[in-house]
Every structure is written in C-alpha cells, then in structure tokens.
Amino acid sequence: MRDGSDGGRFRLWAFLTVLAFLVAGIAAGCGGDDGDDEGGVTATTTGTDAEATGEPLRIGIFSNNEGAFAPFEGQTWGGAMLPLIERGATPASDDPTDGVENAVIAGRPIEIVYGGSDSTPDSAVEEARRLVEQENVEILLGPLSGSEGIAVANYSKEQPGVTFVNGISGAQDTTLKVRSENFFRFHSDGTQWTAGLGDYAYNELGWRNVVTIGDDYDFPYSQIAGFVAEFCAIGGNVTERLWPPLGEEDYSSFITQIPEDVDGFFMGVGGTGTVAFVNQYGQLRGNLADKIMGGIFMTDPVILEELGDQVVGVVTAGMTAGDSEEPAYLEYAEGLGNAYADLEGTASSVFAYGYYTAMEAIAQALEEVEGDLSDDHAAFREALANMELDAPLGTITLDENRQAIMDNFLQQIVEDQTGDGVPDVQTIKTIPQVDQTFAGFFSPETPSPDRTNPACEEAEPPPWTVQGGGG
Amino acid sequence: MTRSPHLVERALWWGPGIVVVLVLAAAPLLFTDFYLSAVLTKALWLGLAAVSLTFLAGYVGMVSLGQVALYGIAGFTMANLVEADGGSAIAWNPWLGTLAGILVCTGVGLLFGAIASRSYGIYFLMITLAFGVIVYLFFAQVTQLSGFGGVNNVDRPDIVSNPVSDPANLFYIALGTAAAVYVLLRYLGRTPFGLALQGVRDDPSRMRALGFNVPLLRMLAFGLGALVAAFAGILSVWWNTRISPGSIDLPRTLDVLIIAVIGGLYRLEGAWVGAIVFTVLDNWTRGIDIVGGRFNTVIGVVFLAIVLLSPGGLMGIWQSITDFVGRRFAGTGSSPPEAAEESAHPS
Amino acid sequence: MSAVPPRTLAVRVLIGLVLAFVAVYVGYKAADDPRTFVVVGLNGLTLAGLYFVVASGFTLIFGLMRVVNMAHGSLYMLAGFFALELQKNLTGGEATSAFGTSKAGIGDWIIPLVVACLAVGLIGLVMQQVFLRWNQGQELRQALITIAISIIIADQVLANFGGVAENLAAPSSFPETVSLRLYDISYPFFRIFVLLVAIAVGLALWAMIKRTRFGMIVRAGVDDRQMVSALGINIQLVFASAFLIGAFLAGLGGVLGGTMISVNKGNDTTYLLFSLIVVIIGGMGSLAGAAIGALALGLVDAFGDVYLPAGYTNYSVLLIFALLVLVLAVRPLGLFGRPA
Known part of the structure; x- marks a missing residue:
C-alpha cells in the first residue's frame, strides 16, 4: 500500500485492541459452562x-x-x-x-x-x-x-x-x-387474525367474486389463507391471486392488473408496503374504501395517520381491539x-x-x-x-x-371522533374463540399456505359464519 | 532482493500457527459444546467463505462480492434435493445432494465467471455485488425453491450427526475441509496455473501478450472460488440444519467481506483469523448491554478503521510486527516490507 | 474490428432472436389489451425517471473520480427520512400523504426537498473530504470505505427512525391525476412530474458538462487528471463539487421516490442495486448510458410484473439478471462504457 510504514503504529494499536476483544471473548466463552457467568x-x-x-x-x-x-x-x-x-x-x-x-x-x-x-x-x-x-x-x-x-x-x-x-x-x-x-x-396465528372477514364480505357486503393481492412471502400467505378458507367455504369465489414479489414497493403495475369488475379485493400487503399500496391505488383507481378489505396494518396508528380519511369504511380484523x-x-x-x-x-x-x-x-x-x-x-x-x-x-x-384459541375482532375504520384528525378504529364484532384449524379446514396434513394454497372450495362453514350457525 | 527471513521472524509465524493447530485439534476437550459449535465451527465455515474471496482477491485480483450468493446456491441446491421441510424436498441421498450442490455451485460460478471475467477491478466488484443481490432476491421470491421462510430440517449425512447435541463431528469435518482447502490453495499458488493467475493479477495485458488466455484463466479461478464457497455453503446448511434467503442477504454478503478484510485480503490465513474475530466479537457483544442492539455500528466502525489504518488487515499487522522484529535481529539490511501486499493490490 | 469472429456473431444473432421474441410477445400482449399496455408503459417510464435521477449522481461521481460510492443508496434513504421528519415538523403531523387528503402546502414539500438534498449533499461532501480524498486512485479501498459508511448509516437509521414505511405528502396544489385522452386513462400526476424532473435533470447535467467551464474541466479531468492539474486548475475543487452534486442527486431521488413510492428502511440496498444495474448496463460515467440503463430497468421491471405468465411473476428478477448478462456478454463495459 502507498501509505507505507507510517501506518505501523496505528496498526499495532488497532491490533492490540482487537486482541483484547478476542481474549475477553474467549474468556467469556470458556466461563460459560460454569453456569455462574452473568455476562448476558x-x-x-x-x-x-x-x-x-x-x-x-x-x-x-x-x-x-x-x-x-x-x-x-x-x-x-x-x-x-x-x-x-x-x-x-x-x-x-x-x-x-x-x-x-x-x-x-x-x-x-x-x-x-x-x-x-x-x-x-x-x-x-x-x-x-x-x-x-x-x-x-x-x-x-x-x-x-x-x-x-x-x-x-x-x-x-x-x-x-x-x-x-x-x-x-x-x-x-x-x-x-x-x-x-x-x-x-x-x-x-396470522391465519386466525382474519377470522370473520370472509363472512363479513359474503354476508354483509354481498361480495361474490374477489381478488386477493399480497406480498409474496409467508405472512401474507397466512393472512390470505384465512380469508380464502372462510370466504370460499361459504360459497364465495376468489378469481385471482396477485403476488407482487417481496421487496416490491412500486405496486402500480399490479394494481393495473386488478380487474375493474370484481366485487372487491382482499389486501394482504405487508407493513412496509401498506401505505405505498393504498396511495398508489388511490392515484390509479380512485376511492378504494368500498373495494378493499383486510390489510391488518391499516389500523396501526402511524399508518392510519398517514392514510387518513380515504380508508374510512374499510373493514379489517385482528387479535386486539384498541377501543375495548x-x-x-x-x-x-x-x-x-x-x-x-x-x-x-x-x-x-x-x-x-x-x-x-x-x-x-x-x-x-x-x-x-x-x-x-x-x-x-x-x-x-x-x-x-x-x-x-x-x-x-x-x-x-x-x-x-x-396453540392459542382466542377471540378475534372485526374492526372498521370510522371517521375521527376524538378530534385528533386521525380516523378511529371501531370494533364491530367479536368472533368468539377462533381455533387454528378453522373448523377442520386446516390440519397438519393440509399444505402450508402459499401462492395457490389453500384452494378455493366450498367446505364446512366455520362456526362463526352465518352459514355455520354463528353471526 | 528477497531477504531470507531471520529465524526469530520465522518462529513468529510458525509458533502461533502450531499453537492454533494444537488448540483446534483438541478443541472439543477445551471448549464447551456450545462454544465449539456456535463460535468455532461457525468461524471455520465462515472462514471458508471468506477464503474463497481472499483467494480471488489475493491471487487473481478479483474482489468478488458474489461469494455468499454462490454458497447460497450450493446450500439451496442441496436443501432442495434432500429430505427437508419446504422447497422441493425430493429426498435424495444426502451425499448425492451434497455433490449436486457443489457441482451446481461450481457450474454457476464458471458460467458467471465467463461473463464477469472480462471486467476488472471495481467493475468486477460491482457486477458481483449485483449478482449477489439478484441471487438473494431470486431465492426470496421463488417460493417453489425456498420462499421467504426458507427450507427447514435439511437432511444430512449420518457422519455429520446432530450439530447441537453432538457438535464435535461437524467441527472436525469443518476443520478438515478448511485445512484441506488451505493446503490446496497454498499449493496452487506454486503451480504454473497459480503463477499464471498471479501474473494476470499483476499485469493482464502482458499475460495476454505472452499468449495466455486471460479471460479463461480468470473464469477458471472464479470457478475454483465458487467450489470453495460451495464447501462453505454445504457446511453452513449442515450447521444451521436450514437455509433461508436471510442466510444470503446483503448483510451476510458484507459480513464475509468484513471478515476477509479484517483478517487481511492478501493472506489466506487471514480469512480464518477474521472469521474467529468476527464470531467471537459477535458472541461477546450480544451479552453485554453497552453495545446493545448496535452491533452493526460497532462492526462498521471497526471495518472502517481497518480499511483506513491497516489495509492488510490483522495479518498485515502481524506481518509488520514480524518484519520489525526480524529486522531488529537481522541488523539493518532489509527489504521493503509487505512486498506481497503491495503487488497484490488491484487498482 | 472489421471481421466479426464467429463466436461473437453467434452471440449477436442469439441476442437478436431474444429481443425479437420479446418484441413479438409484448406486441401481442399490447394488441390484446392496449389500455393496460399504455398504463404499464407509463409505470415503467416514470420508474425509469426515478432510477435515472439516482443513477446519474452515481455515474457522475464515478466518471470523474473513479469512486464507486457504495453508500449512494444510503444517501438516497437518508434524504427520504430527513424530508419526512422535516415535513412532519412543518405541518405538525397534519400532512397525510393519502390520495385526495394531502394538506401539505407547496412549501411543506419544497422546503424538505431542498433541505434534505443539501444535507445529504453535505454528508457526501464530508465523506469525500474526510475519507476518500487522501485515498485517491485506490479504487478498492474507496469502495470498502463507502461500504463501511453504508453499514453505519443503515444501522443508525434503524436506531433512529420509526418502524413502518411512510410516504412524503405531495403538495396539495398538485393535481392528483392527469387525463391522457387515450383509452380514458387518468394517470397519477406526480409520477409524470418525476419523469419531467428526470428529463430536466438530464438536460441540466448535459448542458453543464457540454456547455460550461466546469463541465469542460470535468470532461478534461475524466480523460487526464494529471494534465488538468498541471494546467493550474484546482482539480480538488472540481472533485468536491462533483461529489456534492452526485450526493445531491441521490438526495433528490430519495425525496422524489419517497413521495412517489415510499420512505423505507430497505431503500438503501434497493437503490444501490438499481444504481449498479443502471450503470453496469449503460456504462460507468456515461450520462446517456445512465438514461438508457434506467429506461431498460424501469421498463423490464414494470412489464415483467404484468406480462410474465400468471404464477411466474415472482421470476421477474431473473429478467433483470438476463438483461444484465445480455449486455455484459456483448459489452463488458456497458453500452456506453469506455476503458478507464
């Protein structure tokens, strides 16, 4: 190197520092088996x-x-x-x-x-x-x-x-x-968090044909799996599943692909994409509040503040209810x-x-x-x-x-009532004691949720749906 | 011009070397199972990944940021071919899967080398970095092969045993592989092929004029680097028992670069020196609160300091010390230190 | 170079065939649904505009100084976060970025833009003066230094900024959409705006390099640095300005991208990769190359998302790789690259 020998002193210094780290680290490691090490x-x-x-x-x-x-x-x-x-x-x-x-x-x-x-x-x-x-x-x-x-x-x-x-x-x-x-x-789990949404889409909103869109990785898979399982079990139809690749932030080309004539779509975009997706959708397609469902991150306070009034009316679900x-x-x-x-x-x-x-x-x-x-x-x-x-x-x-069996909460984003300028989240329904299998729909033998699984087919309606005797 | 090293100077190289070999050979007796597995075995396979970079940088002047992607290709290929949770899970014999992983990785290395070998210096660095990130994105996005969650519980040959409850086997396998690769690469440096590579490093145009096929030499070197990286990839999957895109993302790529630079880009031993420093530092800082969650800032500063102060890394520092001591003992007659490093610097 | 060797010829024929196939396939798809084609094409063009703004800074720094600034993506990301924080302070958190609800005045967007770009430009300048200046000519070492800085910046951003990706709010005085009078398309105005800014940046850089004394020195410096110094020109000043401008452009990209797409902690890797790909395709140091590279990347990205067979859209990253390989196979230094 061109800095020749004048760096020698620095090098020695740096070397000794690292050596000290090394010795200390090995000492800590060797001491670890005594059980009395409090280093961590x-x-x-x-x-x-x-x-x-x-x-x-x-x-x-x-x-x-x-x-x-x-x-x-x-x-x-x-x-x-x-x-x-x-x-x-x-x-x-x-x-x-x-x-x-x-x-x-x-x-x-x-x-x-x-x-x-x-x-x-x-x-x-x-x-x-x-x-x-x-x-x-x-x-x-x-x-x-x-x-x-x-x-x-x-x-x-x-x-x-x-x-x-x-x-x-x-x-x-x-x-x-x-x-x-x-x-x-x-x-x-992430699938249980969507319990109640399929029922709401089918029976309250009257949706029959739905497109799902979600980032291409496991969390959106489990979200969309829950929705598909419930919505299809009671007779709904998922016509297309769009999967923007992981890391995609420009959703515009995927939004372009959502057919204009579907009843609505389920959004399973992850936390990093939610704001970008909703805004890009708004720019390309106009108002989305009556078209969209899901999007668990939309009720996050920071995201909600970002999204503002345009998402008023959107229904989502999750395991917590902030308005309780x-x-x-x-x-x-x-x-x-x-x-x-x-x-x-x-x-x-x-x-x-x-x-x-x-x-x-x-x-x-x-x-x-x-x-x-x-x-x-x-x-x-x-x-x-x-x-x-x-x-x-x-x-x-x-x-x-x-695995936990617990209540799930169907929530709607409503206009601001507290005066802070940010829309509020209101729990509109409690889905009692949701279990992981969705009334036997999922089992250790069913394929893990992914781009095509679970298939959209009629099945025994989960107990919390209208068709299953709940509601 | 070369000065025959003084006896003391030689002792300063051989002494620590022998101690390290002895300590490593007896490591299962000296360290806890956890330390053996989580620090030493990890350092050995990380060192293998780093040495594939050190070899390319030091011998051929190709600083590649694609080595982690290459070891990922070996690991993912194997993980998809043997029994596992996720991926294709074809359930081949683990040895067959291992062989396939190594072959595919080397093949991809040769192919990519064929494209990239015509680029030099910083250009080559950029192209390999782009390659590395694209491979990561490929495995993160192609759910049929891995998907974000990766492949779990990858089957391994019986000899590997259970890396958690019985870590000594894998340690010795990693040690043996590392030693074999080290000896092989040292030996290679003295063969006509190795000498030709060093010629390409120092002056590609002259080598071309001498009738050497420079792109071919560089491609072969890159393929060899991929082979070494493949060993690291296979060992990492055996060690983790899983592989996911997170195993080969950009932070991991930079980790291997940091290891190679901290150890010293111009001496093969440096790769393992860097790896042991890295794993020990990592393990040590996790337990103490002063560093907390900001390990990356610390490692970034250490990395910056090494690049600024000691481009030869820790091995360069050791070289300065031995040269200094050697000169003291040998009197005044001396040659410029770090001759190897000087010529090895690709710029 | 008059006689083309058969191997090269074969490669060229192969590439020709690939391009012809792509053209036919895209043409077929376009005829099938022209409206989608136009919208996706615009998506690609506007994306290309953003990539160009970022990559032009990267290529400018390299062209003049042979410095590969691996922290370029980090500067992009930093500018986004700076602007976001500043905008929140200016508007008291009122400026929701959402469609139709932006309450940000024009100043609430312009001021963060200018301040963030200057701040990032300054960081770039400091980086160059403190760490890179005295390592001139040592390309590898400079690249490693910028990598170290990018690691530190990424970790500090993680420590100091919030957890979810957000958008900068565009000024409320901007129209939301423009009507194209073509297939009834109304297209987001801001994306068009980014494209226009990119064109303006390109023209300004071109004019600066071709028409001003500064540009003359830069061009001379690219060809022969020593000669320029020997002529009594303060080349260090030129270097410093070029680094400032390059980092400023990364910042401009960060604010534009933060408004058009999002401000996100993963941005540094993403935009470093995009910058690398753009300049590898176009050739380091070439402005025209950066434009072509950005265009290629943006269009491949947008069309790959839509025109790949359903179920295979996750392979779109392979298209980008193929593009890279295709270019490198024919021109190892990129389309407009020249040997150093």
Missing part, C-alpha cells in the same frame, strides 16, 4: 428481597434488535415486562429492554437474560442457542417474526429440558405442523403506559400484546407449580397446556398443539 444478564435480582427465597430462575427473552422489525423491540419488551411489574418488579429504566429489578414469581427471583435477532431464521436459532446453551435459561420467550418461529420451534425439539413460549411470530406451521412438545403459543372498554384491558393499557412512558398508546399493538400474554402465561403457570421446575418442567408444562388465561381481551386456551 441485563436485569438481575439482588436476592435481598424478603420473599425471594427460592433459587433464581433464568428466563431468556428475545425479539428483534436488528432488521426490519427492530423498531418494535421496545413494544415487545414492554409487553413482556408488564406481568413482572404487576407482580412487584420495578423497571430498570425508561427503556424496556433494560429489564426490571426485583422480579419475583412464586418466591423465585427472576433473572431476565437479554437476546435479539434480526428476523432471519438463522439468527433466531443462533440467539436461541446462545440463550439456552450458553446462558442456561430455563424458559425462553420469543421470537418475533414468522419464519423465525418455525425455526425456533424446530430447535426446541433439541432442547427438551427447556420450555419455549412464542413471542409474536405468527406462522401457522409453527404449531400446526412442527408441534414441538415444549413449544407453546399464547396468541392466535373492558376494565381488564384498560388496566393493562394503563399499566403499560405507566411503566414505560414511550409505550403510552401502544397497548393494542400485537407486538406488546403477544409478548404480554406469553409472559403472563409463564407467570401464572409458575405460580401454579409454586416455582418448582424440578420435574423437568412436567408440571409447569401441564399448567401451561391446561391454562385458561384471563387475558385483557378475553380468555385464551390452548389446543392439543399448544
């Missing part, structure tokens, strides 16, 4: 609490600290910390990821071990492995995104001594196909805002709610077994599997695949 602990109890008499229990929590979902890390951690705070712990700081102090469940001090992945399955498993094998956590809460969940559920089979509770990753396969004995999910007046929900929402000022108003975020129900379930099960995991978690898992979790938005129970 972001919040520990001091053990001085009078009640905390038992052995400390290490719980690993991980969400995304890199990648597209990293901005939601705070919400997930806030949700996960709240059950501990409700049990007397104090937040370590304004930042939920800093954990809590003096957390105690069933007499056992809780040590929270921090982890984070980047939404790819590889990174999720690497992080799960680090937390389980290096940090020796006994219970692992996570991950966040869909394909991560499938990978971690598979990994959980390698670690029968650890109990895994899903964070908010919503792929159907995670519980329906993988069915790991020690993997539990206390929230509904239930005391339990108000208490939960207030608790979240009190604990972390930044999270004020995010109570209805699925990220916060999913991690909240997971941690609450862990806490209640631990209380039931009085913190005793000495039987290889058998009693603890029994308690989880049979739990009737009284969550803020309704009861949650698990099916035989350890």
